[in-house]
Amino acid sequence: MAERRGIIVVVSGFSGTGKGTLMKQLTARYDNYTLSVSMTTRKPREGEVDGREYFFTTDENFEKLISEGQFIEHAGYCGHYYGTPREFVDRMLASGKDVLLEIEVQGALQVREIYPDAVLLFVTAPSAAELVNRLNKRGTESPEIIAQRMARAREEARYIDRYDYLLVNDDLDRCTQLMHEIITAAHATPRCNREFIGEITRSLDEE
């Protein structure tokens, strides 16, 4: 077989469904995954390490990188830039790592445009009732926050059909394993095995 190249795995999903825990679990259990490291222009906090929590940079450099198309996706938030540097992702993919990105629905579809082979996963709660429960009562939050979260979930639900897979997070262990199986399967598609197929076709033609 040809050398294994990594796959981009985009993880989106409703608020409170455990996306982050799932991704951490996956990287802890299997060594073919890496979490994408975002770049930001905000200052490092106590204990944060450049290249681990974030790549820290200046506004000037961030804007230069935007103009060069160096981000897979980026956004402004609270006066700072945040973005996913293409160079880091591409280096990880080339080294054979499957790169996990947690992005919301609009960003996910942008990633797909740049990387048509990306696998898009949407994480949800095990039932509609439980999802609504989780969105409604997270303890201390105001009616405004809850209304915002519901509005966002309604919007997100309209995009589920554009995802490749729906991950029902009923049990962390089982869901982690299913996620791994989905990504393992994605490596077996013809588009991930172009080199091998080309070699087989040539060998048959030469006989």
Add this chain to the structure above:
Amino acid sequence: MAERRGIIVVVSGFSGTGKGTLMKQLTARYDNYTLSVSMTTRKPREGEVDGREYFFTTDENFEKLISEGQFIEHAGYCGHYYGTPREFVDRMLASGKDVLLEIEVQGALQVREIYPDAVLLFVTAPSAAELVNRLNKRGTESPEIIAQRMARAREEARYIDRYDYLLVNDDLDRCTQLMHEIITAAHATPRCNREFIGEITRSLDEE
């Protein structure tokens, strides 16, 4: 979650790559699979049981079933009809079984037209050299048979890109497991979870 419906799994691949063994292994190891039972107009052989090896029937009945569109695919071979009855497959799918069909490339694409959700798997040897080896020297066969087999493999290779997955049968155990993972993943697509997605969307809209 909604009740699990089965998926049609079409298995094609080069001669001598162990498709049959793989399918037997899969049904032996996991209980969500069933092998499709073909219908034929040839007479039962010693020990064959109606509904196990084949459904046995008359030419008249077979032709009636063809005219009624009751076959997923069918062909004539040595003066007898062979076909995959739709009723059996649909009954198994409704009962939640994933139905395994071993069919050649043309038939596989026909199945996809009837069942757009079918998962198409193409089985190959672990390397081009090994594949050519297996096709060339199977012991007792004549140059004509070998030439036929090579011609067929060349034709089949052109269709690999139309398949969903390429299964490299380097190790029966590992390949059986990968096949199971691929089919497990297929159950997590949005199109296999329409009911669940509809329920979530409605529940969010009603809040």
